[in-house]
Amino acid sequence: MSEIPDYLKRGYITPGELFSIIPKPSEDRLRERPVAVPECPQEIPCAPCREVCPTGAINMPTPNDLPVVDYDKCIGCSLCVQVCPGLAFFMVQYVGDRARITMPHELLPLPERGETVVLLNRAGEPVGRGKVVTVVPREKSRGDTPIITVEVPMELAWDVRAVRVEG
Amino acid sequence: MRLTEHPLLRFERGREVTIYFNGRPIKAYEGETIATALHAAGIRALNYSVNKKRPRGLFCAIGKCSSCLMVVNGIPNVRACITPVEDGMRIQPQHGRARLPEKAKPPEFRDAKVVRADIVIIGGGPAGLMAAIHAADAGASVALLDENPRLGGQLIKQTHKFFGKREQFAGVRGVEIAKILSEELRKRENVQVFLETSAVGIFQEKDEKLVFAVRKNREPVEFRGRAIIVATGAMERSIPFENNDLPGIYGAGAIQTLMNTYGVKPGDRVLIVGAGNVGLILAYQLIQAGVEVKAIVEAMPKVGGYFVHAAKVRRLGVPILTRHTILRAEGKERVERAVVAQLDGNWKPIPGTEGTFEVDVIALAVGLRPSIELLQQAGCGVRYVRELGGHVAVRDGWMETTVRGIFVAGDSAGIEEATTAMLEGKIAGIAAALRLGIAGEEWLKEIEGAQKALDEFRSGPFGRHVLEGIKKAMVVGG
Numbered sequence: 001m002s003e004i005p006d007y008l009k010r011g012y013i014t015p016g017e018l019f020s021i022i023p024k025p026s027e028d029r030l031r032e033r034p035v036a037v038p039e040c041p042q043e044i045p046c047a048p049c050r051e052v053c054p055t056g057a058i059n060m061p062t063p064n065d066l067p068v069v070d071y072d073k074c075i076g077c078s079l080c081v082q083v084c085p086g087l088a089f090f091m092v093q094y095v096g097d098r099a100r101i102t103m104p105h106e107l108l109p110l111p112e113r114g115e116t117v118v119l120l121n122r123a124g125e126p127v128g129r130g131k132v133v134t135v136v137p138r139e140k141s142r143g144d145t146p147i148i149t150v151e152v153p154m155e156l157a158w159d160v161r162a163v164r165v166e167g
Numbered sequence: 168m169r170l171t172e173h174p175l176l177r178f179e180r181g182r183e184v185t186i187y188f189n190g191r192p193i194k195a196y197e198g199e200t201i202a203t204a205l206h207a208a209g210i211r212a213l214n215y216s217v218n219k220k221r222p223r224g225l226f227c228a229i230g231k232c233s234s235c236l237m238v239v240n241g242i243p244n245v246r247a248c249i250t251p252v253e254d255g256m257r258i259q260p261q262h263g264r265a266r267l268p269e270k271a272k273p274p275e276f277r278d279a280k281v282v283r284a285d286i287v288i289i290g291g292g293p294a295g296l297m298a299a300i301h302a303a304d305a306g307a308s309v310a311l312l313d314e315n316p317r318l319g320g321q322l323i324k325q326t327h328k329f330f331g332k333r334e335q336f337a338g339v340r341g342v343e344i345a346k347i348l349s350e351e352l353r354k355r356e357n358v359q360v361f362l363e364t365s366a367v368g369i370f371q372e373k374d375e376k377l378v379f380a381v382r383k384n385r386e387p388v389e390f391r392g393r394a395i396i397v398a399t400g401a402m403e404r405s406i407p408f409e410n411n412d413l414p415g416i417y418g419a420g421a422i423q424t425l426m427n428t429y430g431v432k433p434g435d436r437v438l439i440v441g442a443g444n445v446g447l448i449l450a451y452q453l454i455q456a457g458v459e460v461k462a463i464v465e466a467m468p469k470v471g472g473y474f475v476h477a478a479k480v481r482r483l484g485v486p487i488l489t490r491h492t493i494l495r496a497e498g499k500e501r502v503e504r505a506v507v508a509q510l511d512g513n514w515k516p517i518p519g520t521e522g523t524f525e526v527d528v529i530a531l532a533v534g535l536r537p538s539i540e541l542l543q544q545a546g547c548g549v550r551y552v553r554e555l556g557g558h559v560a561v562r563d564g565w566m567e568t569t570v571r572g573i574f575v576a577g578d579s580a581g582i583e584e585a586t587t588a589m590l591e592g593k594i595a596g597i598a599a600a601l602r603l604g605i606a607g608e609e610w611l612k613e614i615e616g617a618q619k620a621l622d623e624f625r626s627g628p629f630g631r632h633v634l635e636g637i638k639k640a641m642v643v644g645g
Contacts, residue, residue: 004468004469007474008469008470008474008477009468009469009470009489010481011442011470011474011477011478011480011481012477012478012481012482013474013478039475039478040474040475041474042473042475042628042629043627043628043629044473044475044627045330045331045586045623045624045625045626045627045629045630046330046337047331047332047333047337048333048337048338051332051337052338062626063331063332063623063627064623064626064627064630083328083338085327085328085330085337085338086330086473086475086476086479088475088478106174106175106455107174107454107455107483108172108174108455108457110174120482120483121482122478122481123482123484124483124484124485125484138174138175143338144175144328144338144339144343145328146174161478161482162482
């Protein structure tokens with residue numbers, strides 16, 4: 001029997017584990033504009049991300065292959081974040097000393113632009129506070145999933161993957 | 168307890184009506200089932216066991232188990248989970264084996280209404296709907312029956328977006344797929360639909376096949392056709408542990424039915440048993456409905472479902488305890504607590520590792536087994552295939568069983584995804600029309616296309632064991 005990866009024992013993946021499976025975007029690329037990062041480490045039969053990508057940046061020979069993003073081709077449009085049935089795509093961008101994370105948010109309430117929210121890591125632990133800079137509501141989302149972009153301290157760029165809206 | 172706000176769903180409730188539980192008036196809405204309305208009113212114990220008089224509540228919520236049998240207007244053994252409320256209905260818990268009142272008479276089948284079609288389809292879920300649509304398009308007349316009050320099968324409670332390719336509805340939510348397929352079906356004039364209609368047996372009479380059914384618990388209907396497609400879905404499994412029959416212990420699907428189909432909160436604090444796709448998806452949907460999920464326990468050393476579903480609930484703070492199991496449920500008339508423990512390498516609970524969760528709901532997401540009773544009764548060859556979830560009908564590449572003219576599709580053919588159920592339904596629908604000489608040869612290409620799509624969907628690591636199972640379930644040489 002093959003060894004079980006740690007992320008399947010825990011239910012979440014660490015950046016270290018993730019980037020041993022897919023390449024990490026370069027610092028330059030992260031500063032240029034948002035870039036799509038799929039956190040999808042299993043071969044599951046699924047391809048909407050590839051099908052929606054306007055620039056063909058998602059490499060996936062068959063639906064059972066892992067999505068691998070060509071970071072040079074990715075224009076940062078976030079359609080993959082909106083359509084992914086597994087809610088496994090995120091966009092990351094470095095802006096000054098902050099990072100901007102785009103993520104799905106299928107919960108109530110949907111935060112408003114400018115609102116401060118509690119930042120959650122992949123284990124659901126609060127790790128700080130951040131400001132919502134963009135909201136795409138469900139009606140405007142291509143995949144029927146609202147998405148939000150939050151600004152977080154740079155050191156949390158690879159940890160924050162959800163938010164809690166207080167109020 | 169009724170939900171008014173939801174991030175993905177809008178609940179349209181019917182006219183307000185009053186039902187009476189032990190004489191006590193209870194507010195309900197037309198379109199709700201008896202069990203749903205009682206649940207919304209806080210009533211969990213629906214009947215009491217024969218000997219020890221143990222309280223029992225809802226378990227499957229789709230008419231497959233006997234856990235919700237009640238006495239309705241004096242008639243016993245009514246499945247409260249699939250029987251819609253009617254104004255003034257008198258409902259009582261059933262105590263053990265109930266007697267039919269002297270005055271009441273069961274329906275006589277010789278008086279049954281007769282419905283004729285080329286193809287009779289049992290089950291209006293993803294497989295049955297696709298079978299009906301394609302059989303109709305291939306030129307056959309179709310009669311489709313389902314024992315639930317709505318079409319769509321389990322799609323109507325699936326709020327998550329489907330995986331796969333876009334041409335197979337990938338990225339579309341199950342609830343939306345149910346609407347799309349139901350509308351497509353209604354567009355076809357050669358299809359008759361019968362809801363709240365339970366098939367009770369399949370018989371052969373000369374060249375005709377007969378499906379005996381009962382509509383709305385009282386009206387016998389006889390469906391006559393030359394081919395039958397059985398798309399009866401699956402039944403939620405349970406596992407043995409102390410007090411596993413307490414009201415408040417539901418199959419995962421029952422919670423989805425309450426919460427997503429009817430907009431009724433199942434409870435406030437939930438423990439989920441099983442970290443397969445169903446358990447993981449359920450956890451996410453509970454959070455969306457504003458319910459607290461205390462933990463997911465899983466006996467295996469790893470998450471069994473797709474990792475992405477696990478990641479979704481972990482980042483919202485739900486612990487997944489692998490190598491853990493439930494030891495017992497505690498509570499008087501309903502669940503008040505769940506006691507869990509860690510498992511050792513031999514699947515034995517480790518003493519001293521017990522932990523208690525204060526919960527009012529325990530969700531069992533421990534797998535499904537195919538519903539094959541009608542196929543067995545009809546004399547179809549059956550084999551036990553572990554990879555497909557239990558006993559399944561032997562079939563060929565066209566989904567035809569060992570009884571010529573009886574086809575199978577969807578979970579009743581083996582536990583898989585709704586995506587594969589839809590493809591199998593398409594194959595069975597067209598194949599039945601071809602067998603009857605109704606469809607032209609050009610439809611062969613459609614079957615081949617669906618078979619190719621099935622192969623592709625199953626070609627990854629998650630599909631491999633299913634493929635193994637299907638090999639075992641195939642007619643030798645078929």
